[in-house]
Amino acid sequence: MTPSETSGPDASGSPSGPPAPRLALTHSDRTGSDDEAALAAQFLAGDERALRAMYERWGGLVYRLGRQALPSPSDAEDLTQATFVAAWRGRDTFDPDRGRLAGWLIGIAKRQLIDRLRALQRDARLAQVVEATEPAAPTHPGPERILDRLVVADQLARLVPEQRRVVQLAFFDDLTHTQIAGLTGLPLGTVKSHLRRGIERLRQSWEEVDHAARRS
């Protein structure tokens, strides 16, 4: 059964390179909610480019979640893969009226993560029985906390640049409003307004995603 053909296995003959995702998610002050709505519509219509765009947008977050909450990088890869495959298979269950696409997707990642953590706990208990080892130290912080932190960080990274800079100076450098105004050259009133709006935006986004993730 030796085939006589000697040519390469490339059956397509078409130019290389996957098409770039059409959707660009912009960093608007409204968190690109219009873009997300367009992406959600494309996804529901079964367009595979939407899955790719979702992966570009949230794949890093899901992978990071896995790296933080699971023992090995390959567990994190597995979590990411399983999340997006499950999202694609379950796309009919996404209801835009019930919450954001981000929350729905992150809810899937959360369930996948919890399943894996439970399996690891089972294995650990089994190992204890078999090898009489000490129980594994509980992971600190817990997966919920990691997820909340990543969702807030994701939104923080998407604030408009000036607002983001002011919030970061307050969060990470512990600067006072006056110090931030001095450093950035912005009027004190603008600094306060950036802080207020920035923090409100973080909270709003966190609650939207969190609620959708809990419900989905």
Next chain:
Amino acid sequence: MPHVDPDRLPLLALDEDFAAADDERVHLAECPTCLADYRAFKDVIELGKEAGPDDLQPPPPPLRVWQAIEAETRVERRTAERRTAAPRRLRYLLLAAAACVLGVVLGAGATLGWQAARPAKTPADTVAASSALEPVGNGGGTGDARLIRDGERYVLEVDVRDLPLTNGFYEAWMFVPGTTRMQAMGAVRPGEVARFPLPSGLDPAGWRGIDISAEAFDGDPGHSATSVLRGELRR
């Protein structure tokens, strides 16, 4: 006393000492509505402050993660199409009937390859070659191997089923038919689709042979010389 100005709450939460007037403090201590709002802002600020650089800009997962997602969602679609178009049993009948008629085998292989590749619309969605995996000897088992082309890259998908239970594991290999040149691809588990990116420099035109071996956990990276399934990729 009136509620705390909602615009003040995020700033109060950011810094407890931030010019909190006495009446604001007194009110927060008494008003569950304002206090709940204040605490929510405190929580989100605390979460934000915990964020490190890799939380703000998470590094992307390795390339193979997307390749695996793409392959898995594609396999699903192709499997659905194949079930309606060409039942698996028909293929084995074809192969069995063609054992002495090489031309028929090549024809069937080409037809199936074409059918599998047909849904491909983009270069990222191309089954470059495929093969059924047939038992070696009388050990049983079955499977499929597919070579997926993604731009300039290739990924081998291996799906094995109904192999006997083993104390060791099963491993996928690619080889050049007619030679002893073999390349270990990795472990496969019955009932699961395994994906292996082809090492760059491995020309899939020559490395058409697919071999599944039964391996022991003996630390020997070489082929055990016990092949359980074999196939040859065809376009």
